[in-house]
Amino acid sequence: MKKLVETDRWNIVENEFRPRRQRDMESIFALGNGHMGQRANFEETYSGNSLQGNYLAGVYYPDKTRVGWWKNGYPEYFAKVINAPAWIGVRIRIGGEELDLARGKVEEFTRILHMHEGYLERKYRLTLPDGKKISARVIRFLSITEPEAGAIKYTVTPENFDGKMDIGLDIDGDVRNEDANYREKFWEPVHPEINIPEAFLVMKTKKLGFYICTGIHGEVLIGGKPCPASPHPVLKEKYVSLHYRCEVKRNQPVTVVKYGCQPTSLNHTPEEILEAAGKVLKRCVSKGFDRMLSEQAEAWQRKWETSDIVIEGDDEAQQGIRFNIFQLNQTYTGDDERLNIGPKGFTGEKYGGSTYWDTEAFCFPFYLSTSDQKVARNLLLYRYKHLQKAIENAVKLGFCGGAALYPMVTMNGEECHNEWEITFEEIHRNGAIAYAIYHYIRYTGDNQYLADFGLEVLIAISRFWAQRVNFSEPHQKYVILGVTGPNEYENNVNNNWYTNTIAVWCLSYTLSAIDFVRKEHAGRYRQVVEKTGFREKEETARWKEIIENMYFPYDEEKGVFIQQDGYLDKEQMTAANLDPAIRPLNQHWSWDRILRSCFIKQADVLQGLFFLEDQYDTEIIRRNFDFYEPRTVHESSLSPCVHSVLAARIGYEQKAYELYLRTARLDLDDYNKEVAEGLHITSMAGTWMAIVLGFGGMRTREGRIFFHPMIPDKWEKYSFYVRFRESLLQVTVSRKDVIIANKSQVGVKISVYSQEEWLSADETKVFPVK
């Protein structure tokens, strides 16, 4: 099969216009700046198949739940990110003929995502149905430095004619979500305004009343000089446009510069939002397009300086990992603790742009290691701010006394998902949220966070576990019944090993957190006790009782943890037995057959060993890996990375690489034939983990950073950056050496293959590869 994109170390390049691939490419070439994002829709009219998408972080719609059979406890709505008014429109008519790539003949076409500089470029040559030929070049970006704004430069050159050209720079507020449960439109018009050469459209969302003001500023240059005629304003309830009419000449380029902005009521009052949009546009115009673009490149340069991974000897791998890092940085910048990371980021409607456990379990390590500490801290604060909602969520399910169950899917802390086996039963998510606190503090040493915020969350989560267990007479142990573990190909099982394990871990960590805060922050401790009504003696006694008496399914003979009660009663097979024609199973087998089979969707027991590897020796990890990996079909994009890291950990280098490959270019090569729906943003962080934690063997413990690198056979060299405490380390692994360079002004103690070293500021040390 032909590759979707050209292989290139720094860019994503498409050299052919394939209308059937347009939805795919709109995902792959999507833009974002952490506050807003857009699919790579064309600026000019496009009558072909397309998914229009322009999303604003934190602006969502509570879409009434659609359900076949209602179960008590289901949420009333699913919060989903809204397709917002489109400001990119540059509508061009030439002698009355609409410029539309679906209707003319595309002679040349190139699309380039410049990942190093953070912009999208498109060049094409088109013959219109009436024989007129034009060439065009379009540059677009969403600004990192001006996060409510973006800019477009659209240059069209008539190749074989003189004549009239009509250019409409518009804002289209009559947009909808394809995934609306009831075909409803989510936006209401408030106020359109035109102030040539600017136009504004204030709209608000139904139900929750988010206000946004979309503003544009237009400039049209003909042969480098401003278009002499003033634009004609078009003003409707949900649509505004600046309509320019120009006389154009053969080979004389017409250049449109369009600045767009979309401030929202997250950051402005509804009354001030129009003015806010005006100010943003003013700043953009005063800088001008070229300076904005150069600032964009500088901002991206700074990101790459702490997050780039270089791979030599494998350009496809190089492109894949840079694409992943680029998309992660487009999706979340960590400067607003109200925002989070949707599984598809800003690249599509699927999963509603909501927050899943993906954030804590898969994305957190990437941001923790490549960004300022406050970025990961803001991810934690997001959950801290949702604590009250998590407690309410637990109350809805019958828990009490301040127990919290964090939602499976959420926008504002309330549960949105409505599938009982997941919504009510996939409770292990609570564990990942506690684990992220632990991981953050272990990595950063920011113990203060535990006192200020972490402890409250941990107590609430532990209270949940303490109510969720029950004592089994036959086992004479505590059990956890009726759960779905990370492996969603099992539902409503008893004693999922991962869930029981993470529950006990949460209780233990909470006990140690209590000890720490009580001793080190006694005043704050009293506040937390007061605020949460914590009955320390009684509650901790119960927790200890559970910790000491939890049941963990284990098979003595095989020496492996059992995924859940009864797992070994299944017919035991391995994925290698499966006919490739029936893969993926979830597209070929009925649900009951999947549930009955031994096949595992994603890491489950192994997910626990990954999180808590310090508790288990290598032999145990290897035995469980040997048992579970052949049974795992990895039908979640979040799965192979975890197995890859563990494979590297136990010395299965070839297996680690194979598993890494399964998601390294998931979207670029569209393995799953679903890139049209959007990119797998959260799984991209898994690929980063497979390299840094897997191949690089990076770990952090007791204030120190460890490396135990290996290098895949196919690669000549690779390097990555990690920020650790105050330092920035560049780790380069070649076939011979491991080179650790301290790129900061702060010394740091490192351990490479268990050899401890002090790395002073700017110092580099070299170790032979083992």
Next chain:
Amino acid sequence: MKKLVETDRWNIVENEFRPRRQRDMESIFALGNGHMGQRANFEETYSGNSLQGNYLAGVYYPDKTRVGWWKNGYPEYFAKVINAPAWIGVRIRIGGEELDLARGKVEEFTRILHMHEGYLERKYRLTLPDGKKISARVIRFLSITEPEAGAIKYTVTPENFDGKMDIGLDIDGDVRNEDANYREKFWEPVHPEINIPEAFLVMKTKKLGFYICTGIHGEVLIGGKPCPASPHPVLKEKYVSLHYRCEVKRNQPVTVVKYGCQPTSLNHTPEEILEAAGKVLKRCVSKGFDRMLSEQAEAWQRKWETSDIVIEGDDEAQQGIRFNIFQLNQTYTGDDERLNIGPKGFTGEKYGGSTYWDTEAFCFPFYLSTSDQKVARNLLLYRYKHLQKAIENAVKLGFCGGAALYPMVTMNGEECHNEWEITFEEIHRNGAIAYAIYHYIRYTGDNQYLADFGLEVLIAISRFWAQRVNFSEPHQKYVILGVTGPNEYENNVNNNWYTNTIAVWCLSYTLSAIDFVRKEHAGRYRQVVEKTGFREKEETARWKEIIENMYFPYDEEKGVFIQQDGYLDKEQMTAANLDPAIRPLNQHWSWDRILRSCFIKQADVLQGLFFLEDQYDTEIIRRNFDFYEPRTVHESSLSPCVHSVLAARIGYEQKAYELYLRTARLDLDDYNKEVAEGLHITSMAGTWMAIVLGFGGMRTREGRIFFHPMIPDKWEKYSFYVRFRESLLQVTVSRKDVIIANKSQVGVKISVYSQEEWLSADETKVFPVK
């Protein structure tokens, strides 16, 4: 709380007009004749809250499935009975004022369901908003002898005025189902026609194109004489009406006779359907209303002669059981093997009028004992005709080789239900379908059925079980994983005792059926082998292997069967521990909490002991009853009857009566606050079982009928009829005696309290109560 209806031994009586109760009463007073049925909607305009419902057996709509999260294997549609064009309308305007009980002042109001004669009567006095007073009497029935027709006699008497009265006799085809998944209308107009005094409206359903022709014939008499003016025709696409204008006088009754009919394309070609309607009307008119009504009473009399239960000393119980018998006979008459028994019959939209396992598990014994043998046989043939669809249904779920999984919910044999834990997992339904064959043959001695039809079904069902089991290494036994048992408060469990038990029973029964047919009907056997591709040696060997090595969860210490693996790990409580304020649990607890609890929705292990009681001694039944009954919350109306029969079986007389009471007047007293949605038709048969099988202790084995009667303390006497083989027995149980009267011309061997007797034609014997 005030009773919904007056206590009366033969009638259902309501003496007050309660608009808030109108939907409830529309269900309770519903009419049916096995081929069509109607809620007790008013004939005149009613602008208050009402659920319009008029249903034709076998005419359904495949409504596109509505689902939150799609699972592989879900059906594309849910087949539901359609609210059909309404022919009952008698619209009355008096001096321009619409007669409408929601708008005038109702001075008197009585509604009577005459169960003995099978008609509905309503009398009221109304003061219209303008002060005019009228009195009215309405009689309506759906004919048993003319099953495509019904008739109405509506008499209105002006009490304090002379003047103009407008009467519209209409057919309203612009109807909809409240439960349409997408608010769609299901009917398309075909052809309206008026031929005074008759009017017709041919319509067809979307998608499947069922044709129906609704026809009416009108007569208006003023003071006993025909209205002099000819009616004015009103003809629209989906509406026709005969509009009479009369001059009326104070105290002079105006009588409307309206015959209605609705032949369908189940029994007529679309081309002939209009003519068919005309013929039906002609027959009705030639008989006239009064003769039709007397024929109706005679037809009902014949039904009561073989199905009545008389209870003395408890009029509420008397009314309850007669209401149940009446509704069962209104719902299904057994003369068309394409029809079946929806859980709500013709009384509401809920459950879509489709067929559930309710038929075989709960309704079958009633029809088997009170109707001609062909009625029960037609219920079996219904499933026989769906065998190919059941095989296709199994194929969709991944089974092969002629294995059949009968659907959970169906209209035409295809699965309609879309809730994975039920649709895919509640596979025990296959067992009930096999069991009904066994039960029928045991009761009737009609072994020929086994050869002609039964064996094919049994082989296909056994093939399903043989594929559905797998061999468990740890148990060294066959297991059945991932099922939902009859107790739907557990989902996706392993080794549900009932399911494993009925599966093994099916295999054993199939083996004996094969032996029988091979020996007694060798030619037919060869046909079946050929038709089904049956590999006798290989397949039966596998079945025997499974029979001998099935795993049945059992607790040695308690001496009880365990509902499923892990059931005893739950926190053990009894329903007596539950705060009444949280009952029913399904309205108060979240679904996960219900699943985790030990509480049982409906008989599960006990359902198995009920079906297969001959395999278990009384002590085993008692131990299991003692264990499970306190844990059962009976939140299915199908549950208490089974426990009641078992309680009677083990001598728990008081408990048997208590359990009987829980559904005896379920709808008449609206225990569950849901009668507005329709009546619990299938559970009504359970009440019959509680009396006949429970109190009466009736059993059939080896061609003989056994009785082991008891009498509840509160009752003075009760009697019931059963047809057995060629005989009709009346069993009367008083506080002293059991009197068995053979009401037929055929002698029969009976056993009372294990005492065997021969009862000649017309003979009566008396036994002392034990």
